[in-house]
Amino acid sequence: MRAGRDPVGYDDAREYPRPVAEDIVTPAVRRRIMQSVPRRGTRLELVVREVVAAYRVRYRLNATDLPGSPDIANKSRRWAIFVHGCFWHGHANCKKTKGGARGRIPASNRAFWAVKIADNRRRDARKARELRRRGFRVLTIWECQVCDARRLDRILSRFFAMLDGPAPPR
């Protein structure tokens, strides 16, 4: 790893060995990741994209030709990342929304929201399944995880380290 260089602009991750999750980025890059906690009003996907760029992996934004239009994806290396809002996508047992296993269902208009959020959860699961069937590794990042830079780094490090491992079962 070359410390101190701006990682943005590297687009061929294969040139750089990325052996273990902890060493996947340089300390300088890690510092930057830690500083990338969302500022008020920043869209979640933008924060995640900024962090993903630090790992020197090649990616495409909004792959609309893939199931579910993942927010970040690499078709040839077959991975896709979704960035989901906790309420709308019904994050199970989320600390932020404090909802249950089916996400948070607001007290007013309960029946409407229960159906709406269940639909979203089902659709998300189906899209992820379709991608996995095509041999993609799929990662969902939740809004509540984006706000925790250390956790986000851990999740992404593990995910990108795994990409160098054996192919997932179809």
Ligand SMILES: [Zn+2]
């Ligand atoms: Zn959440």
